[in-house]
Amino acid sequence: MSDSQHIAVRAVKTQQGYGTDVYAFFLPGSDVMKIAEISRIKRDEAELQGFQRQEIRSHVNSIVEFLDSGPVLFPNAIILALSDEVAFTAARGSKPSEAVEIVTSGTLRIPVRSEGKKVAWIVDGQQRSLALSRAKNKDIPVPIIAFVSQNIEVQRQQFILVNKVKALDTRLINELLPEVSTLLPRDLAANKLPSELCNLLNTHKDSPFFQLIKRRSDQKASSAVVSDSALIAAIKANLKAPTSALSQYTGPDGTSDADEMFHVLVKYWSAVRDTFPEAWGKSPEKSRLMHMAGIRAMGSLMDPIMLRAESVSDAEEDIRRSLERLRPYCCWTDGKWDELGWKWNDVQGTSQHIDRLSQYLIQLDRKLSKASR
Numbered sequence: 126m127s128d129s130q131h132i133a134v135r136a137v138k139t140q141q142g143y144g145t146d147v148y149a150f151f152l153p154g155s156d157v158m159k160i161a162e163i164s165r166i167k168r169d170e171a172e173l174q175g176f177q178r179q180e181i182r183s184h185v186n187s188i189v190e191f192l193d194s195g196p197v198l199f200p201n202a203i204i205l206a207l208s209d210e211v212a213f214t215a216a217r218g219s220k221p222s223e224a225v226e227i228v229t230s231g232t233l234r235i236p237v238r239s240e241g242k243k244v245a246w247i248v249d250g251q252q253r254s255l256a257l258s259r260a261k262n263k264d265i266p267v268p269i270i271a272f273v274s275q276n277i278e279v280q281r282q283q284f285i286l287v288n289k290v291k292a293l294d295t296r297l298i299n300e301l302l303p304e305v306s307t308l309l310p311r312d313l314a315a316n317k318l319p320s321e322l323c324n325l326l327n328t329h330k331d332s333p334f335f336q337l338i339k340r341r342s343d344q345k346a347s348s349a350v351v352s353d354s355a356l357i358a359a360i361k362a363n364l365k366a367p368t369s370a371l372s373q374y375t376g377p378d379g380t381s382d383a384d385e386m387f388h389v390l391v392k393y394w395s396a397v398r399d400t401f402p403e404a405w406g407k408s409p410e411k412s413r414l415m416h417m418a419g420i421r422a423m424g425s426l427m428d429p430i431m432l433r434a435e436s437v438s439d440a441e442e443d444i445r446r447s448l449e450r451l452r453p454y455c456c457w458t459d460g461k462w463d464e465l466g467w468k469w470n471d472v473q474g475t476s477q478h479i480d481r482l483s484q485y486l487i488q489l490d491r492k493l494s495k496a497s498r
Contacts, residue, residue: 132160136233138213146273148213148233151266154192154199154257160235161205161245161254164280176281177251188256191310192265198307203250204287205271206280210244211235245271248280249287296354297341299323318381319360323353325387332391333398337406337415350408355417355474359424360390370431392441393427400448404457410470414457417474418482425483426451429490450493451486464489 136150152160164175191197215231236244247254257267274280302313303321327338327349338356339349366372370389374382398405401414409416414423430447434440456462456469464485472478 131234131236132156133232133234135230136213137228137230138215138233139228141272146213148207148211148269148271148273149202149228150233150269150271152269153263154260154265154267155263157203157247157254157267157269158258159237160243161247162240162243163251163254164246164277176277176284177247180255181252184252185256185259187310187312188253189260191308192256192260192262194308197262197265199265199267201250201253202268202270203254204248204283205245205269206248206275206283207235207271207273208244208275209273211273246280248283294341296352299353299357300341315361316357318383318386319357319364320353321383322360322387322390323356325383326356326390326394327353329387329391332387333395333405348406350406350415351420352409352417355420356424359421359427362421362424363390363427368428368432370428389431393431393444396441396444396448397423400445400452401455401457407458412458413469413472414455416472418472418479419457421479422482422486426486426490429487433494446497447490447494450497451490454489455486 132152134150134152136148138146138148141147163177165177165179166173166175168174192199212234213231214234215229220226238244257263257265272283298313299316299320302309302317303324305317309317323338324340326332326334327336327340329335334351334356336347337349338351338353339347340353343349360371363369363371364375364386366375370393371386374385374389376382397414404412404414404419407415409419413419430444433447434443437443454462454464459469461468462472462482462485465481472482
């Protein structure tokens with residue numbers, strides 16, 4: 126191989142299985158796609174080809190945005206399968222006497238070929254590899270774990286084994302987010318403030334949700350009945366600019382006044398609690414107000430009610446009047462939502478039910494508020 130036809134990296138080599146060579150090394154992020162290609166799944170007549178799914182553009186764009194956001198950490202290894210055309214040369218010299226002899230250090234030379242003829246295939250990390258090739262930050266060192274095998278069955282087996290691992294619980298991730306102060310990808314960063322407000326609502330004694338919110342860190346049996354996922358989703362919607370109840374407390378530079386947002390949430394949800402005392406604090410099986418659908422729908426209703434209340438001298442009294450007008454039409458613990466055709470416990474946590482219930486309450490609020498003027 127000539128210098129212009131390969132990439133040489135410092136690597137360590139070991140063996141696993143029945144004598145399969147396995148390497149660990151680092152590459153500049155933009156070099157991954159120079160040596161490796163993506164083996165897409167498809168059928169050639171009756172034969173199945175490849176194993177990788179299609180590119181998820183939104184996911185790739187999110188990673189690109191993260192990579193270009195500043196000095197980021199990117200320690201997750203990309204896993205490659207290599208052809209036996211790679212060449213490894215062990216380093217000479219003495220070795221530390223105390224070192225565990227399970228690896229050999231040296232130089233790995235990987236041929237650089239055109240698309241369709243490359244000597245490496247991505248087993249895990251295709252979305253990350255695509256993002257690394259498109260990011261402005263092209264020099265970030267990326268860890269690579271690579272095994273030598275051109276056997277498509279072995280590659281598929283490893284692809285399945287790596288990807289069958291269950292993804293982390295979203296509720297666990299959301300609870301951890303407020304404790305992380307470093308740069309995060311956009312989709313994770315969007316949940317950080319809602320999760321922080323959810324924590325405050327669960328732990329502050331002035332909150333109507335005090336000790337009522339279920340979080341992953343709960344170790345003991347408690348009276349918590351509200352899913353943190355439901356409340357975080359509701360708060361996230363209340364933060365969307367420009368006409369939401371909480372977005373006005375976010376500055377042009379992206380900074381947020383979390384204390385003021387907390388006070389707004391306490392004011393609104395305290396009025397909800399006091400308007401529907403028979404439905405508050407019960408399990409979702411006994412009260413649809415505490416259910417995913419009830420929290421999300423009442424969260425949607427918060428925007429028009431709070432924005433209207435800001436235009437009057439006694440905002441708190443206006444919020445309570447708005448909810449009291451709706452009270453005769455709500456069936457959180459019994460009865461039937463006549464306009465929707467649902468018995469109280471027919472309401473489910475599906476996007477369709479949440480949207481229909483939200484729209485119904487918002488339209489009813491608009492109609493009743495006009496009639497009261």
